[in-house]
Amino acid sequence: MAQLQNKKVFVTGAAGFIGSHLVELLLQEGAQVRALYHYNSENRIANLDFLGEHPHLEKVAGDVRNAHHMLELSKGMDFIFHLAALIAIPYSMEAPGDYISTNVQGTLNILEAARINGVAKTIVTSTSEVYGSPEVLPIVETHPLQTQSPYAASKAGADHLAYSYYCAYDLPVMILRPFNTFGPRQSMRAILPSVILQLLRGPKVEVGNLEPIRDLTYVKDTAAGFLAAALTKNVDGKTVQLGTNKGYSVREMIETVGECLNIKPVIVTQEARKRKTRFEVERLVSSPQLAKKLLGWEPKTSFKEGLQLTIDFFRQNDARVDPTHYVK
Secondary structure, eight states, X not given: OGGGTTOEXXXXXXXXXXXXXXXXXXXXXXXXXXEEEEOOTTOOOGGGGGGOOOTTXXXXXXXXXXXXXXXXXXTTOSEEEXXXXXXXXXXXXXXXXXXXXXXXXXXXXXXXHHHHHTOSEEEEEOOGGGGOSOSSSSBOTTSOOOOOSHHHHHHHHHHHHHHHHHHHHOOOEEEEEEOOEEOTTOOTTSHHHHHHHHHHTOSEEEESOSOOEEOXXXXXXXXXXXXXXXXXXXXXXXXXXXXXXXXXXXXXXXXXXXXXXXXXXXXXXXXXXXXXXXXXOOEEOBOOHHIIIIIOOOOOSOHHHHHHHHHHHHHHSTTSOOTTSOOO
């Protein structure tokens, strides 16, 4: 995309799953990327490891809760993609204050930095979890927000802040709301990497609830949606979701992975992995019509195609983690 050639782009949450794929795509399109990863004493850069060194990639340690640092890092930027967040849903029950400080205050810091520095476009990342268990399917952007976890509430708060900055300050900002994304580099907190790695080691697979249904988009398609959101005109203040309009239950996910591996899964449900009834969002299926209409975006990779690419990745990287160790 010629529009990104030599553009200066700041990506928060760049070492995360979606963030690292977005950074990779931005570099391919000729952008100069400042990639923020969360500071840690060991200087681990997580998924940015997979990108190696690049002349247009600057890796910076920091924390979105530091307003002054975000202001400095945003200077001279053409675009900001804000993906940094605490995302583990069960852990948000134990540390809700941390989710507010990172997901709400952190987003406020990014919006303020974008406003003060005159950034041309900011994309704030939402989540389908803000809808809770939906009233109708497929879900459209006007569906009420029914936050069933502190995580979802913190993300809804961030969404409202972003919209308020559009209304109050004319900030060129857009809220992008991906439904469940899957693919290489995803952590074991997600269901598919856990299932894939367990089945790569044998037929037994330990899981929690089997009934929840999720709309699954391959990560490179999601990354392409972020680029479309940044480059499309006249969408400031809009909320647009990314999804496929197809839902798969956890049981169906396991069975499909088994088909790809030519294995008959032996499913073992564990109480420790099950979420509370009021806490669990049962069904999330997106209508992608607005994304197609406004952004010209639609997913290109089928679930099975993406699943095979994901399996290939984890087959090569299965020594990195213990898939039987459950992390909230």
